[in-house]
Amino acid sequence: MTSPAAASSPASPEFTDFSDVDAFLRIPRLASVAASDDGRVVAAIQEADDPGAKLVSSLWELDPAGREPARRLTFSAKGESSPRFAPDGSLLFSSARPDPEGGAEEETAAIWRLPRTGEAQVVASAAAGLSLLGVATDGTMLAATSVLPGGTLEDDAERRKTRKDAKQTTIWHTGMPIRLWDHEIGDESRRLVLVSPDGDLTDLTPDVGTVTLHAASADLSPDGTTVATSWTQRVRGGETRSSIVLIDTATLRRSVLCAADDTAQFGSPLFSREGRHLAVIRSTTSSPTDTSYSRLDIHPLGGGEPVTAQLGDLSLSDLEWAADGSLLVAGDLHSSGAVLRIDPTTGEARTVAGDGVFSSLASAADGTLFALRNDVATPSRPVRIGAARTISELLAPGTVGALPGTLEWVEADVDGLTVGGWLCLPAGASAQSPAPAMLWIHGGPHGSYNAWSWRWCPWLAVERGYAVLMPDPAMSTGYGDAGLNRGWPRRPDVVYRECETLFDAVLERAELDGSRTAMLGASFGGFMANWIAGHTERFDAIVTHAGLWALDQQHRTTDAAASKMRVHRHEEEAPDWYRACSPHHEVDAITTPMLITHGNRDYRVPISEALRLWWDLVSTWDGEPQDMPHRFLQLTSENHWVLTPSNALAWNQAVLAFCDQHVLGADPVPEVLPW
Numbered sequence: 323m324t325s326p327a328a329a330s331s332p333a334s335p336e337f338t339d340f341s342d343v344d345a346f347l348r349i350p351r352l353a354s355v356a357a358s359d360d361g362r363v364v365a366a367i368q369e370a371d372d373p374g375a376k377l378v379s380s381l382w383e384l385d386p387a388g389r390e391p392a393r394r395l396t397f398s399a400k401g402e403s404s405p406r407f408a409p410d411g412s413l414l415f416s417s418a419r420p421d422p423e424g425g426a427e428e429e430t431a432a433i434w435r436l437p438r439t440g441e442a443q444v445v446a447s448a449a450a451g452l453s454l455l456g457v458a459t460d461g462t463m464l465a466a467t468s469v470l471p472g473g474t475l476e477d478d479a480e481r482r483k484t485r486k487d488a489k490q491t492t493i494w495h496t497g498m499p500i501r502l503w504d505h506e507i508g509d510e511s512r513r514l515v516l517v518s519p520d521g522d523l524t525d526l527t528p529d530v531g532t533v534t535l536h537a538a539s540a541d542l543s544p545d546g547t548t549v550a551t552s553w554t555q556r557v558r559g560g561e562t563r564s565s566i567v568l569i570d571t572a573t574l575r576r577s578v579l580c581a582a583d584d585t586a587q588f589g590s591p592l593f594s595r596e597g598r599h600l601a602v603i604r605s606t607t608s609s610p611t612d613t614s615y616s617r618l619d620i621h622p623l624g625g626g627e628p629v630t631a632q633l634g635d636l637s638l639s640d641l642e643w644a645a646d647g648s649l650l651v652a653g654d655l656h657s658s659g660a661v662l663r664i665d666p667t668t669g670e671a672r673t674v675a676g677d678g679v680f681s682s683l684a685s686a687a688d689g690t691l692f693a694l695r696n697d698v699a700t701p702s703r704p705v706r707i708g709a710a711r712t713i714s715e716l717l718a719p720g721t722v723g724a725l726p727g728t729l730e731w732v733e734a735d736v737d738g739l740t741v742g743g744w745l746c747l748p749a750g751a752s753a754q755s756p757a758p759a760m761l762w763i764h765g766g767p768h769g770s771y772n773a774w775s776w777r778w779c780p781w782l783a784v785e786r787g788y789a790v791l792m793p794d795p796a797m798s799t800g801y802g803d804a805g806l807n808r809g810w811p812r813r814p815d816v817v818y819r820e821c822e823t824l825f826d827a828v829l830e831r832a833e834l835d836g837s838r839t840a841m842l843g844a845s846f847g848g849f850m851a852n853w854i855a856g857h858t859e860r861f862d863a864i865v866t867h868a869g870l871w872a873l874d875q876q877h878r879t880t881d882a883a884a885s886k887m888r889v890h891r892h893e894e895e896a897p898d899w900y901r902a903c904s905p906h907h908e909v910d911a912i913t914t915p916m917l918i919t920h921g922n923r924d925y926r927v928p929i930s931e932a933l934r935l936w937w938d939l940v941s942t943w944d945g946e947p948q949d950m951p952h953r954f955l956q957l958t959s960e961n962h963w964v965l966t967p968s969n970a971l972a973w974n975q976a977v978l979a980f981c982d983q984h985v986l987g988a989d990p991v992p993e994v995l996p997w
Contacts, residue, residue, distance in 0.1 A: 327666040337349050338724050338782050338786035344374075349368050353368065354404065356405040357685065357690070358882065359411075359687065361686050363384040364405045364524075364703055365382050366396070366402070366405055379401040379438050380394060381396045384718055395436065398420075400418045400986070401419075402434070408457055410461065413437075414436075417436070418451070427479065432970065445517065446522075448467040449467075449479035452515070453467075455540050455541065455875075459544050459545065459546070462519065464542035465514070466512060466538070468513065469511050483575050494508065495508050497556050497558070503508075503595050503925055505625065505925075514549060524576060534554055535553070538552045540591065542571075547572065550567075551567060555582075560884050579602075585606060585607055586872065588604055589603050592643065593876060594643045601641055611810070611875070612807055619921070631651065631662075637653045637655075640680070642691075651663075653799075657800060658798050659768060660673055678695040679695065680694065692705070698746075701776075703773065704772070726749055730745045732791070735823075739820075744792045745791050751787075758787065758838035758986060760780075761822075761842070762792045763795075763817065765843070765846045766958070776962060787986075790856045791828055814847070814853040818854060839860060842863055845927060848870065849869050849905065849991055852935065853903070855912045857911070862914070862916050863917070864916045866918055867916075867920065868924055868927045871935040875930065876930075906934070909939070918939075919954075920957065920961075921961050924961050926962045933956065953980060975995075976991070
């Protein structure tokens with residue numbers, strides 16, 4: 323429930339004990355910020371519940387001047403998230419908490435409104451829940467929900483109850499795709515609905531099937547007359563194409579603004595504050611020779627040709643229209659990040675902020691910009707970005723104090739190309755006591771080691787005495803098109819050459835011990851771990867999470883099968899690539915102890931990859947079963963990530979204990995785990 327007094331909370335103490343993994347995972351985490359036109363700032367902050375079963379979000383009001391402590395606004399066990407200010411200054415948010423008046427659907431997320439004074443009340447609810455997408459100046463809202471196929475908003479609750487009571491779980495598929503990350507596609511039809519200020523729902527897309535809006539991004543024009551949404555259609559060969567469609571909210575008539583074809587698709591539409599422009603992300607279609615490149619197009623809705631933002635090397639991740647009509651863009655840049663201000667008439671850009679990774683951009687009416695900022699050494703913190711690129715932190719829970727080591731940018735020359743990465747050094751490393759070293763390779767492959775991570779936090783390993791090198795090799799974000807495409811199509815030999823060269827360069831330092839090393843990676847990094855295991859014996863331990871193993875199998879079973887098969891083709895069409903790049907071909911060469919970790923609900927890299935790798939390792943082990951060094955940590959309720967705090971605790975403990983055993987010579991990990 324909402325606290326009537328919403329008393330101020332003193333700033334939480336800084337966290338410094340990285341030896342306590344459980345306490346680390348209980349640090350409050352800033353998830354998002356929202357700003358009102360009159361300068362109020364509210365943040366969603368996540369914390370683990372007492373048993374470590376889930377992260378629970380609550381809303382906190384921050385002092386925009388950065389002087390007063392944050393003030394907690396909401397306290398329910400279900401949590402509150404996705405804060406957004408309405409035109410009247412009230413705070414909208416999403417929550418599945420009980421409705422004291424009994425009007426909302428139970429156990430599903432509803433849209434709530436918290437006035438400046440008084441208690442929060444339900445605005446609108448639906449049987450499948452509602453997620454808020456946009457708000458017009460008159461208070462009308464755009465939201466997304468789902469209904470069972472063939473149903474309507476009116477009969478959906480009863481149909482769901484019937485299906486649940488019968489324990490019916492069947493899905494009738496008629497094409498691709500059928501999965502996305504960790505959930506099924508085909509059992510529900512996603513809908514866009516207009517929500518009046520009084521909470522009445524109007525289905526804007528009553529005739530769509532199960533694929534059209536399954537991953538749609540949409541926005542509502544300021545005057546409430548038009549919805550812009552991505553619109554997905556199936557085409558031949560198991561592929562889909564996503565266009566941008568405009569929906570008249572009065573007549574439900576649809577028109578195509580950006581038509582997808584074989585060269586590009588479109589998404590993430592965002593109206594400017596005055597409604598004269600629409601920002602759209604255009605993604606080129608990947609091929610065997612080129613990855614997908616993202617372009618930011620700005621469409622003048624009154625007529626004329628769109629302009630393309632001049633982003634340089636920045637890989638965009640977040641958009642926000644400012645009150646002055648400019649477009650703010652955040653993204654990865656050169657192993658860090660930046661915020662750019664785009665002129666919508668010319669596409670020209672200038673830097674607003676740098677030296678950090680920024681997200682959740684929130685611009686107030688007076689032009690003040692708020693955001694979350696983080697880097698490798700600092701978790702997300704709320705900041706105010708002022709003139710002359712000044713950045714001021716706002717007070718909020720979740721601060722981290724002294725780290726157990728130092729952070730340093732390192733570089734090496736690889737065939738005339740400079741490759742860099744972040745090196746985390748333990749405080750006690752010296753020539754007299756050199757530190758063992760870990761090489762971490764990031765996922766994607768389009769990603770960057772430029773930010774704080776709760777999942778892969780190097781400082782937990784640094785606390786135990788390890789140095790951790792995190793390179794940005796070929797295909798990393800933030801280095802322009804050339805950086806994204808270097809090493810395409812997903813060539814592990816190119817990535818490993820760059821990572822190994824940088825690793826060898828830092829191992830020349832007297833404070834590092836090159837005779838004690840480990841290699842770790844997840845997703846694409848897990849694929850790299852699997853490939854490296856069959857191509858070198860230099861590491862004492864290898865940890866692979868959600869790693870691809872048999873590419874002929876994974877490319878057909880992933881939820882992203884269409885793009886994988888388009889790029890890499892069938893084995894008979896690219897036999898040399900599959901033979902050189904699929905890790906399973908080199909299973910007989912693996913001698914390094916491997917720890918496999920994988921979630922059963924991972925549809926991007928299905929659990930079948932881990933199952934086959936585990937069978938191949940166990941069945942080819944030439945020794946007594948009790949002497950086999952490999953281990954498998956199966957996470958039966960997790961997806962591509964490890965999101966449950968208690969599972970994240972077990973994962974970190976298992977990974978560190980496995981490395982301690984094989985790198986440091988510590989006691990073997992017990993057969994029955996203590997966690």
